Amino acid sequence: MKELSYLNKFFLKYKWQLLPGVFFVVISNLFAVLPAQIIRIAFDLVKENIAVYRLFNGFDKQGLIYDIFANSLLFFGALVILMAVIRGLFLFFMRQTIILTSRHIEYDLKNEIYQHYQELSLAFYRRNNTGDLMNRVTEDVSRVRMYIGPAIMYTINTLVLFILIIGAMVSVNLKLAVYSLIPLPLLALTIYFVNSIINQKSEEIQRRLSTLSSFVQETFSGIRVVKSYVKEDFIRAGFESQSEAYKQESLSLVKIQAYFYPIMLLMVGLSTIITVYIGGLQVMDGRITAGNIAEFIVYVTQLTFPVTSLGWVTSLIQRAAASQKRINEFLKTEPEISNPNPNPFYLKGDVEFKNVSFTYPDTGIQALKNVSFRINKGELLAIIGKTGSGKSTIANLLMRMYDVNQGEILIDGQNIKYINLEAYRSKTGFVPQEVFLFSDTIARNIAFGQDELDMATVEQAAKDAAVYKNIEAFDKKFETFIGERGITLSGGQKQRISIARAIIKEPEILIFDDCLSAVDTKTEEEILRSLGKVMKDKTSVLIAHRVSTIKNADQILVLDEGEIAEHGTHSKLMKERGLYFELYEKQLLEEQELS
Numbered sequence: 001m002k003e004l005s006y007l008n009k010f011f012l013k014y015k016w017q018l019l020p021g022v023f024f025v026v027i028s029n030l031f032a033v034l035p036a037q038i039i040r041i042a043f044d045l046v047k048e049n050i051a052v053y054r055l056f057n058g059f060d061k062q063g064l065i066y067d068i069f070a071n072s073l074l075f076f077g078a079l080v081i082l083m084a085v086i087r088g089l090f091l092f093f094m095r096q097t098i099i100l101t102s103r104h105i106e107y108d109l110k111n112e113i114y115q116h117y118q119e120l121s122l123a124f125y126r127r128n129n130t131g132d133l134m135n136r137v138t139e140d141v142s143r144v145r146m147y148i149g150p151a152i153m154y155t156i157n158t159l160v161l162f163i164l165i166i167g168a169m170v171s172v173n174l175k176l177a178v179y180s181l182i183p184l185p186l187l188a189l190t191i192y193f194v195n196s197i198i199n200q201k202s203e204e205i206q207r208r209l210s211t212l213s214s215f216v217q218e219t220f221s222g223i224r225v226v227k228s229y230v231k232e233d234f235i236r237a238g239f240e241s242q243s244e245a246y247k248q249e250s251l252s253l254v255k256i257q258a259y260f261y262p263i264m265l266l267m268v269g270l271s272t273i274i275t276v277y278i279g280g281l282q283v284m285d286g287r288i289t290a291g292n293i294a295e296f297i298v299y300v301t302q303l304t305f306p307v308t309s310l311g312w313v314t315s316l317i318q319r320a321a322a323s324q325k326r327i328n329e330f331l332k333t334e335p336e337i338s339n340p341n342p343n344p345f346y347l348k349g350d351v352e353f354k355n356v357s358f359t360y361p362d363t364g365i366q367a368l369k370n371v372s373f374r375i376n377k378g379e380l381l382a383i384i385g386k387t388g389s390g391k392s393t394i395a396n397l398l399m400r401m402y403d404v405n406q407g408e409i410l411i412d413g414q415n416i417k418y419i420n421l422e423a424y425r426s427k428t429g430f431v432p433q434e435v436f437l438f439s440d441t442i443a444r445n446i447a448f449g450q451d452e453l454d455m456a457t458v459e460q461a462a463k464d465a466a467v468y469k470n471i472e473a474f475d476k477k478f479e480t481f482i483g484e485r486g487i488t489l490s491g492g493q494k495q496r497i498s499i500a501r502a503i504i505k506e507p508e509i510l511i512f513d514d515c516l517s518a519v520d521t522k523t524e525e526e527i528l529r530s531l532g533k534v535m536k537d538k539t540s541v542l543i544a545h546r547v548s549t550i551k552n553a554d555q556i557l558v559l560d561e562g563e564i565a566e567h568g569t570h571s572k573l574m575k576e577r578g579l580y581f582e583l584y585e586k587q588l589l590e591e592q593e594l595s
């Protein structure tokens with residue numbers, strides 16, 4: 001319950017919508033209780049009038065008495081209908097205020113969580129899986145809304161109705177009131193237990209369903225592997241057993257649900273029988289009228305739904321509290337990387353690593369050890385090294401996806417931790433190793449970093465990334481849709497679109513993380529030639545596996561197990577006859593064998 005207090009700020013924000021809602025609940029309940037009293041008056045009237053009518057047996061006036069009697073009954077009937085209509089009107093207002101507000105709060109909460117997600121650093125996304133992130137912003141928020149809307153509305157409704165009805169019952173006859181109310185707490189308890197079981201079962205079904213969907217999603221994404229290994233039957237059997245488990249859970253839920261209504265009706269029936277029996281005794285003793293019994297039966301029926309909702313509401317609140325706890329866990333997670341400095345920052349492009357060491361926080365893998373180098377504005381630094389030697393880690397640190405453990409990274413002479421991060425990132429073009437393109441048009445994918453789509457610059461960026469001709473060859477050219485609903489691009493095309501996206505920002509620093517791996521050496525040369533123009537006067541970091549890609553760089557770093565093994569220009573490193581030289585010779589040999 002403590003967790004739910006997080007929502008109080010929203011209640012405060014929407015108090016002028018919620019307070020009238022509470023008022024409408026009270027009024028609607030008043031009109032729910034009044035008809036019972038009208039029914040009592042009408043009932044007693046029927047009894048008295050029948051006696052009077054019989055008295056006039058054989059007299060002319062008997063017809064007149066009948067007319068008066070019938071008209072007054074019609075009048076009471078109309079009154080009950082009127083009350084129901086007025087009640088309906090206020091119930092409508094009640095929903096329009098309370099339930100509507102709950103939707104507003106749901107919207108605010110979703111946006112707050114999403115906003116917070118975006119502030120969290122890469123390490124957070126490594127720790128938590130996407131499914132979990134999605135669930136908290138959708139499923140959990142929906143459960144919390146059930147507390148804000150229906151749970152609160154029904155709680156107030158039940159409270160008000162209880163006070164009004166029990167007050168009315170006690171004022172008529174205390175003994176009858178106590179007896180007819182006895183089965184109701186039992187009903188509330190039973191509903192609570194049945195509901196808890198239903199919730200447990202529903203959650204289990206939900207879990208089974210998501211396992212089933214993940215299974216289907218994964219097997220369809222990997223359908224090429226499934227088919228090539230002729231594993232269709234094996235996969236089908238897996239699907240069947242997952243479906244069977246889902247079916248069994250669903251069947252057991254249906255069984256429990258089948259108990260729900262009979263139990264409820266049994267308890268209500270018990271209350272009515274007790275009311276009629278004890279009420280009858282009281283009428284015989286002359287303490288109440290027969291009309292009072294009718295009045296009490298209406299009261300008991302009216303209490304049924306609120307009592308039922310009491311059990312339901314309790315489990316709703318429990319579920320909402322558990323969901324809010326999960327949401328709070330994420331909301332209270334502090335971003336490890338934050339923007340410390342809102343002052344404007346105009347990036348020039350000098351970069352320096354000073355004795356940088358870095359260990360990944362979750363795995364404890366030390367990826368860099370005492371790395372130092374300096375790149376002046378306009379220079380090209382190339383990084384080469386075995387797989388896992390720490391090349392991408394340098395790119396990650398340069399984008400400040402993580403903070404270093406030891407040493408410092410200086411940008412234009414200032415520590416990267418203290419400069420305006422947004423200003424810095426917006427002037428740094430990063431092409432990651434794993435290309436990610438959105439399910440959107442090619443034009444919008446390239447223009448991702450732009451505030452407004454400008455086709456002239458999009459086309460220029462495509463030309464600079466040497467992908468323009470490929471795009472022009474598509475039917476819809478730059479309007480071609482890519483991703484799940486669109487065409488499938490080749491690995492090399494994707495890489496070049498990703499490059500175009502980075503250079504369209506006109507960045508001062510460019511980082512290419514092994515983004516030419518999927519193109520042949522001829523295309524690679526073409527890309528490097530056209531990129532040469534873009535990279536002129538800009539600071540660039542080029543991570544590559546092929547020596548041919550990087551030999552013209554101003555400086556080359558050779559990394560080995562997180563350390564700089566060699567550092568210098570191509571000719572210097574060739575003279576040293578170390579790792580770089582070995583790599584060069586090996587790759588030269590491979591190329592000769594291929595050609």
Ligand SMILES: Nc1ncnc2c1ncn2[C@@H]1O[C@H](COP(=O)(O)OP(=O)(O)OP(=O)(O)O)[C@@H](O)[C@H]1O
Nearest residue numbers: 126360363365367386387388389390391392393394
């Ligand atoms: N996000 C991460 N969390 C934990 N450990 C990581 C993470 N990324 C990389 N590592 C580890 O850090 C080390 C250096 O990895 P890095 O990606 O920098 O190597 P690389 O030289 O770029 O390799 P490749 O050429 O294969 O891309 C590896 O041992 C890797 O397992």
